[in-house]
Amino acid sequence: MIRLEYFTPADFPQLIDWITDPKLLMNWSGSLFSFPLTEDKLAWYLEDTNDPATSDALVYKAIETKTGEVVGHISLGGISRKNSAARISRVLVGNSTARRRGICQGMMQAILRIGFEDLGLHRIDLGVYDFNTAAIRCYEKAGMQQEGLSRDILRYEGEYWSLIEMSMLEHEWRALQG
Secondary structure (H helix, E strand, O other): OEEEEEOOHHHHHHHHHHOOOHHHHHHHHOOOOOOOOOHHHHHHHHOOOOOOOOOOOEEEEEEEOOOOOEEEEEEEEEEEOOOOEEEEEEEEEOOHHHOOOOHHHHHHHHHHHHHHHHOOOOEEEEEEEOOOHHHHHHHHHOOOEEEEEEEEEEEEOOEEEEEEEEEEEHHHHHHHHO
């Protein structure tokens, strides 16, 4: 089982250790960060976050409840109280040995619960590069539905990456819980 807790400066070194190369950083963050990831860049990333009443972004570390080990990172950003919507981003199962153990599923369930139950959102979406088939499977298992494809949206080392848009609506979340 996965529990989410706010990501803090004390967590910076571990996330930096997980991001081992420029391609992984680009896959994780798009063009938000440049390689190498640093504590200064992460400090900027956390500015004005993690106040559920006022922030437009909530940034979390994922903790495996059985072991207490930090196993991932996820954020819920672009929070629009007016539109009752938000966007999941920067999803990372940190340690490669932790993959294929249901951690992504646990992270998705936890972030969707926060969005739909704690924040009372109507819509939550995300974008995932089309080559990231493991992530796509995880998001589909969590109940996210594909909406469309933004073709060749990002150029990385001479190669274009396309982005699949996915979303879930509140009534779909409630049906999955029922």
